[in-house]
Amino acid sequence: MKKLIILLSLIFLLTGCYDNVELDDLAIITGVGIDYKDNNFYLTYEILSDTKTEGNTALESYTVSGKGKSISEAFINTNYKVSKKSYFAHLKVLILSQEIVNSHFDEITDYILRDNNIRSEFKVVVANETTPEDILKNNDKNHPVVSEIIVNLIDNEKFNNNLVIGETFREIVAKLISNNYDVILNTISIKDKEIAINNSYIFNGFKYKNTLTKQDSTLFNMLTKNVTAIEFDKNYEKGNVTITVNNSNTEIKVTKDKIIIKTTLEGKILENNALFDLTKTNAYKKLNKDFSKLIEKKITNFIEFLQDNKSDILGLQENYYRTTRKENNGLWISSNIEVNVDLKINTKGFIFEVKK
DSSP: OOOTHHHHTTTOOOOSOOTTOOGGGEEEEEEEEEEEETTEEEEEEEEEEEEEETTEEEEEEEEEEEEESSHHHHHHHHHHTSSSEEEOTTOOEEEEOHHHHHHTHHHHHHHHHHOTTSOSOOEEEEEOSSOHHHHHTOOOSSSOOHHHHHHHHHHHHHHHTOOOOOOBHHHHHHHHHHSSOOOEEEEEEEETTEEEEEEEEEEETTEEEEEEOHHHHHHHHHHHHOOOOEEEEEEETTEEEEEEEEEEEEEEEEOSSEEEEEEEEEEEEEEETTOOOTTSHHHHHHHHHHHHHHHHHHHHHHHHHHHHHTOOTTOHHHHHHHHHSSOOTTGGGGOEEEEEEEEEEEETTEEOOOOO
């Protein structure tokens, strides 16, 4: 039998030391699911395998599950069920259940940090209205490796509509350690046998606080990453107008008693059911003004939502510290909010500079 390196070459290049273990003896784990029920931690591994058909090698996966009273016992018991040495260096996705993020997020994080066999560059998501095990078992002939599906879905969603956060475990831990950031995690579910990205969960420390809507998720990305392709809709007497933001630049400043947000946006009209005369400068002047106010209100409501939940996913306390070299100590929660949006809607390939 040829070495498992045939399988690995299909998706990634392995480097480094393997503690003198032959690749044939490794169980390459790309996905891990963790659940908690009936006073037990439940683990599910997605493990790569290769199937030979007519001289070709096809990449597939299978799952192995185990449980334990503690998270370490669950890993030990699950490893016992694996016929080869469990190898986590190419772990791509960690899927947590709702119960885990509600009550055991700190335990899981601590265990993974202490386990030198587990890499830290994998994505972390939460199973919504399903279990981590069911997600990792949701493969078929066309989608043989679930962890690959999830990573590709995150990348595609991030590129197309900015709904996802897609941070790695390393990035999440850095925020938790800083005490000046809170964590945001994407959720995934199974809809019509297909894996789908859902809303995002926000935290205060290790404690789950609330769920972001898809609109709020796009606002978060707009404020932190200057992303594009965000749509806004406004109703008028004759119908609605929809615009998409295709360029953005945001500056945030936090003082002792105020959160100041200034964002410059460029956009274009997608729908004009209100029948504005788009050959007239006054039409763009009104639309710029109306949508600027609309977006300012949405951003203000979003910040107030974060204040109510005491979830600093924007890193406002870090912003204050970098400016003053003083700890904010939660002052941002009761700070006033000042938002200024400067929107310019593109027409015929040009951006009108409209005097206010």
